Amino acid sequence: LPKEEGWTSGSEKSLYLYQGFWCLARDLKSVISLQKHFQAFDSDVFVATSPKCGTTWLKALTFSTLCRTQYARDEHPLLNSTPHQLVRFLEFDVYLNNPFPDLENICVYKPRIFATHIPYASLPTSIKDSKCKIVYICRNPMDMLISLWNFMGKLRDQIQDPPMSLDEAFDKFYRGIYLSGPFYEHVLGYWKASQENPDKTLFLKYEDLKEDISCQLKKLAMFLGVPFTEDEEKQGVVEEIAKICSFRELKEVQVNKKGLSRFGTPHKDFFRKGQVGDWSNYLTPSMVERLEKLIHEKLDGSGLTFKLSS
Numbered sequence: 070l071p072k073e074e075g076w077t078s079g080s081e082k083s084l085y086l087y088q089g090f091w092c093l094a095r096d097l098k099s100v101i102s103l104q105k106h107f108q109a110f111d112s113d114v115f116v117a118t119s120p121k122c123g124t125t126w127l128k129a130l131t132f133s134t135l136c137r138t139q140y141a142r143d144e145h146p147l148l149n150s151t152p153h154q155l156v157r158f159l160e161f162d163v164y165l166n167n168p169f170p171d172l173e174n175i176c177v178y179k180p181r182i183f184a185t186h187i188p189y190a191s192l193p194t195s196i197k198d199s200k201c202k203i204v205y206i207c208r209n210p211m212d213m214l215i216s217l218w219n220f221m222g223k224l225r226d227q228i229q230d231p232p233m234s235l236d237e238a239f240d241k242f243y244r245g246i247y248l249s250g251p252f253y254e255h256v257l258g259y260w261k262a263s264q265e266n267p268d269k270t271l272f273l274k275y276e277d278l279k280e281d282i283s284c285q286l287k288k289l290a291m292f293l294g295v296p297f298t299e300d301e302e303k304q305g306v307v308e309e310i311a312k313i314c315s316f317r318e319l320k321e322v323q324v325n326k327k328g329l330s331r332f333g334t335p336h337k338d339f340f341r342k343g344q345v346g347d348w349s350n351y352l353t354p355s356m357v358e359r360l361e362k363l364i365h366e367k368l369d370g371s372g373l374t375f376k377l378s379s
């Protein structure tokens with residue numbers, strides 16, 4: 070397989086081009102295992118994303134929406150667990166070094182909810198063929214790049230790798246060389262799936278969630294087949310979920326959380342600024358121009374657009 074240096078040092082951090090997407094050497098085996106063995110149930114829900122597009126947020130929202138009747142309102146599991154513990158990644162967690170994980174015991178709450186960064190085309194066949202549901206979130210690629218560069222910077226710092234320049238990060242991102250890249254293939258795969266079968270794949274945008282979270286939460290609940298009842302709306306359940314999953318509240322809980330995430334970072338590193346348009350503080354005009362051109366080249370005609378200017 071074509072190989073490239075990853076964003077941090079160490080041979081297991083190299084990236085391999087597998088089925089058209091870049092995959093960490095460490096995760097290649099688990100991706101192949103789950104493609105071979107994973108059996109989706111019709112009731113399963115999958116949170117699918119590219120890194121740094123709002124995965125943590127969407128995990129929290131999907132869990133809180135789907136499982137809201139399974140715990141007391143003042144005992145929300147997010148008060149003690151991270152979104153990544155409640156909705157585990159298939160390839161970096163559940164199947165890592167374990168081709169036959171005990172899926173039933175992994176999922177305490179029902180229905181089963183899993184997460185993945187794998188592109189649509191490479192999902193296990195049973196996910197594509199069953200009646201399970203997929204929720205996808207994308208984000209303006211410029212904000213995604215800045216978020217990724219900052220996150221990898223923290224990871225490099227932790228393992229005492231020298232910082233990576235923004236120029237180098239830009240170049241890798243532009244060429245699609247990062248975990249699950251390139252972004253346009255990832256986003257278009259799920260976009261097309263959502264257009265072809267809107268009952269199976271819901272396509273969300275980070276920017277829309279930032280603009281009107283209540284509206285997007287209701288859309289999510291409706292799609293998942295658990296719309297908020299009139300009573301729930303009157304009792305403020307939608308606002309309660311939005312609040313507990315908000316950047317400020319989630320961050321506060323995770324800051325005190327001990328241990329490291331599956332990516333080897335403290336849990337708090339999944340919360341940086343949580344804003345739209347932060348790219349304008351970093352990218353040079355020529356970087357913006359190149360990226361805008363690439364986005365237009367790849368996405369024009371698909372019907373998918375991003376708000377590129379802040």
Ligand code: A3P
Nearest residue numbers: 121122123124125126216315316340341342343
């Ligand atoms: P920034 O680095 O731009 O702040 P992921 O969860 O896919 O790794 O994405 C991380 C990005 O989502 C980070 O973006 C992070 O701050 C932001 N984020 C995490 N939780 C959020 C929340 N509850 N609301 C809004 N943004 C959130």
